[in-house]
Amino acid sequence: MMVVMKKTMSKQNTSSRKEITHTRIVETAARAIRRSGYDGTGVADIMKEAGLTHGGFYAHFASRDAMLAEAADQAGAETIAIAERVFAEVPEDQALQALMNVYLSNEHMANIETGCSLAALGSEMPRQAPEVRKASTCRIKEMIALIKSRLSDRQSNTYEKALVMLSTMVGTLLLARAVADPELSEDFRQATLKHYDAKE
Numbered sequence: 001m002m003v004v005m006k007k008t009m010s011k012q013n014t015s016s017r018k019e020i021t022h023t024r025i026v027e028t029a030a031r032a033i034r035r036s037g038y039d040g041t042g043v044a045d046i047m048k049e050a051g052l053t054h055g056g057f058y059a060h061f062a063s064r065d066a067m068l069a070e071a072a073d074q075a076g077a078e079t080i081a082i083a084e085r086v087f088a089e090v091p092e093d094q095a096l097q098a099l100m101n102v103y104l105s106n107e108h109m110a111n112i113e114t115g116c117s118l119a120a121l122g123s124e125m126p127r128q129a130p131e132v133r134k135a136s137t138c139r140i141k142e143m144i145a146l147i148k149s150r151l152s153d154r155q156s157n158t159y160e161k162a163l164v165m166l167s168t169m170v171g172t173l174l175l176a177r178a179v180a181d182p183e184l185s186e187d188f189r190q191a192t193l194k195h196y197d198a199k200e
Contacts, residue, residue, distance in 0.1 A: 022060045025050050029071035030078065034120040035113035038068060038128055065129040072132050075117035076139025083146055095150040096165065100196050103169045104189045109176060118143075118166075119173040140166075168192055 028050040032041045043064055044054045061067040083099055090098045102108065108115050118140065125133055148162035155161065172192040176185040 018059070021050075021052065021056075025052065025057075025060055025067070026070045026074050029067055030074040030117075031113045033068065033071050034075055034115065034117055038121065038124050038132070041068075043067070065131055068128070069131040069135040072117065072121070073135040073139065075121075076136060076142070078114070079116045079118070080139065080142055080146065083143065087146075087150060092150065096147065097197060099147075099150075100165075100169060100193060104172060104176070104193055109173065109185075109189070112177065116170065116173065118170045119177070122170060122174065165196070168196075 025046065029041065029046045032046055032049065043057050046067070047054045047057055057067075061070075082102070086099050086102050087095045103116065112120050117136070121136070125136055128136075144159070144162045144166055147165055148158050151158040151161055169192070172188050176188040179185050179188075
């Protein structure tokens with residue numbers, strides 16, 4: 001009886017260690033893809049950054065694309081979590097403006113590896129494996145639904161308005177990061193913030 005219990009406990013410990021390690025790899029990869037892009041993110045680099053050996057990779061993932069799909073999902077989940085936190089901290093009628101302010105903040109602008117995966121990776125998505133694109137698409141749909149849920153029921157075309165708002169946020173951040181002119185970068189952000197503030 002004691003031997004069986006020890007074996008069961010040992011199996012649970014191994015399983016739990018493997019899950020912890022797997023999570024560490026995915027979280028590391030989620031930061032790495034936003035920092036360096038999909039093509040700039042190698043398996044060996046991710047494993048090294050996670051403090052693991054390259055050889056252990058296939059104990060966790062069937063392929064690099066499988067890991068990238070999980071990383072894309074994790075990065076998207078982090079973006080959703082930030083939006084949900086913003087929404088939880090302000091009155092409902094201020095939620096979308098607060099989200100816009102956080103999304104286009106200096107802090108988000110500067111922190112590409114922990115920021116929105118859509119702005120960091122959107123232009124690379126058409127060249128990714130179907131499983132990676134599918135993971136990102138699910139998170140994009142979730143973000144659209146989250147924005148739509150904060151639009152007033154009295155408004156018409158809330159789905160379309162959510163699409164435009166998300167597109168505007170992502171496009172603004174992408175362009176603000178892309179240009180080598182700090183003044184133009186700030187102009188992009190301020191123009192979008194003023195545009196949406198005027199609609200409130």
